[in-house]
Amino acid sequence: MEVLTNGFLLGATYALLAMGLTLQYGVARIMNLANGEMLVAGAFAAFWAFTANQISPFYAVLFVVPLAFIFNWLVYRYLLTPLVRRAKSQGQLEVDTILATFGMSFALVGIMLMLFGGEFFTYSYLAEPFEIFGSPYGLNRVVACLASVFICGLLFWAIYTTRIGMAMRALTSNPDAASLVAIDVPRMSALAFSLGGAVSAVGGIMLSTFLTLDASIGVVFTMKALIIVIMGGVGDIRGAIIAAMVLGIAETLVASLIDPGLTLAAAYLLFILVLLFKPEGLFGRKAI
């Protein structure tokens, strides 16, 4: 039970960091390799709120969400739209955006290095035991897990019940057909991309309460998010959530029952198995 709870907490954390990329890749079709940097920026905002202003890092959400949304909208509008326009096919767009955002990730690391310095940023917040089924867990992890459940739930609700959500789903399954039924594809894509960036930044705020980060650690989170998004099936938030849970629980099981040294191996083994037997991902559809 203890192992499962722990795995669930870790899985929720993973879901949090993959949710932004799911939106960006699934709907806007941008494989954003600078996604992790957005997360680190959010984490830094929380760190700054806590250490410089002595307020709860969660207040950072109030200014991080609009800022991240605007920043990502600008990135999409001015950096990525030209690529989207000239791309003749889905494949070409993916290659172009991978290269562009890969470059962007270096630029962002450089900017953050200049702004925040290269040191670790770490602080203690809600680092107190919280009992679930009689064993202690870090309260900050539990809170991050709840936030993850809330954000996933909100996105789930938005995508499966609202009109905008329906448009986004249409975009995911077929961008060309979507434009035929009067969906403003560029605007919808920009919205999904910006929303994805904002969600990643919120993920960063949550993670910063229990992880030690520095300006150049973003790539670690991008990699993890990439694995989860691809495992879950591109563009399906249900798939991403389930993939994150599977990964979290599998890693914790391996760490607790076999050997903590094998967690990475277990994660990649799962990834390979999914790619081998269901290359389109757990919830993905075959490409059209």
Next chain:
Amino acid sequence: MKQLTQLIILIGAMFFAGLSSAAEPIKIGAVAPKTGPLAGGAAITQWPNIQLWAHQINARGGLKMSDGSKRPVEIIEYDDRTNPAETIKAVQRLATKDKADFIVAPYGTGLNLASAPIFAKYGYPHIAVSAITDKTGELTKRYPSMFFTLGTTTAFASSVVDILKAMRDAGEINNRVAMVNVADAFGIELADSARPIFKAAGFELVFDKSYPLGTQDLSPIIKGAKAASPTSFVAWSYPPDTFALTELAKIENLDVKAFYTAVATCFPAYAGKFGASIEGNLGAGGVNPDAPELQDYYKSHKEVTGKDADYWAGPVTYASLQVLEQAIEGVGNTDRAAVTQYIKDNSFKTVMGDWKFNNQVIDQYWTVGQWQGGKFYGVGSTGKAGQKKAVIKKGW
């Protein structure tokens, strides 16, 4: 006419001003991570000390040459992105393109070892600090201009065991030790050398596991260690895991009498994050923060760089730069072979006390430190003065 006179005076003044600042700066190359996994450590231990050192030398006019002139230092920085190939390229570039007079040793064991051949090839003295290995004998023989200052793997491992042994002999702890390590060259090497030493000292490793670098959830480790009910916990860890293991041990209330985490335990951020709850925590390194020369160092570090220095490799990095400084002034010019020879032959006054290289190695160094009353005191060393006695940890 009046204007002309003014003009002449002005030109004359400019000429003389030009003359007095004509001393060409000594170019000092610096290669270390600003990004990548080791960037966080380098931002505390390496870069601020280079900044402090250059600032202090230039503030007093520069390094004194044998002809009586003073030459300021100019730092040329490169980010190696924690990638050995980049370190090598940057050192090469500094030697051939920038024509640096001297190069500060890189940061991290792997990056120092990777670039050692290039330092040797171009004849640069290579005073390695953040490099801990048991192969110092072999390496100094192969590279006659390489120096080591921070210690060896075995010394670090056996020092920890010695401290635990003393506690056990005093009846404060029992034989049960939980040991974990980060699965990276540093952690693996330390765990491998600690295992037989623990065994020989009669300790029982009731929990002995490794975890991959960058693991995001270490709670299975702490839960596993707790279940094995040890009285001592030893982690050969890197900064992010040092922070995470400590936080989790606190949350899980891992009730051990000796709690050791390796790198970053000596960082000011560690005390900043955990406050008084880390009283009694053991970690790699340590200094004697009460020594007057170190107190001056901490003060000027804060003033010049705006942040607090760490309690281990930071001051040692600064000391290694003092060695370079005193050797250049001792020789009186920038002849690298002469400076290297000077380092071998002379002793140096540094913030870490008097240093004399023995076969290119400093063999008196701090190995274990402990947080006692808000400062990180050296409690284990290979013969350093001012060592404190390690005490047991009394809860979180």
